[in-house]
Amino acid sequence: MMRSRRVFVEGLRIEAAIGIYDHEHGRTQPLIIDAVIDLDRHEIHGLKDTLNYELVGRIAREFLAKGHIRLVETLAEDMAAALMELPHVQKVELSIAKPEALSDADRAGVTVVYAH
Template structure:
């Protein structure tokens, strides 16, 4: 018996104008987005019954296109909130990392979890 259904996107790379420091303004930085999205347990007979992976990238690019974002937390929360409004989505766990945030670390970032 199936108890959960998850769609995921890992390693989505986008460039964003993001950050609070002066050296982060006027340029873009790479971000890496990972998300796991829980869907309902309804029958899936076609794409309309599930989540199109491409929507994750589209949502990220649409938010980034609006202009400079001060905090990675804001981007993560905005993305997760929008994903949660899509049909069949029950829960969203979304992580965004900034590979260039710390010179002595591989990545730093945030994870948010939203659910109905």
């Protein structure tokens, strides 16, 4: 028996004015966003009945358009909370990586999980 549907976006690349260090101000840097969104079980007849993948990028860009963000955690939490407000959403697992954060690592970042 199906209990939920899972919509996902992997590897969404976006440029962001983000970071707490002086060298991170006045420039952008890449972020990589992964989102897994569980929807409740309901009938789907069209796009209005599900979650459009494009919303993940749109929500990210809306928060980033407000200006410099100090912490990746802030962006992740704000995005997850916004996604949780959408119809049929039961759970959001959102990861944001900063590939340039550490010179000796592929990526560093944060994952947040929100659920009803």
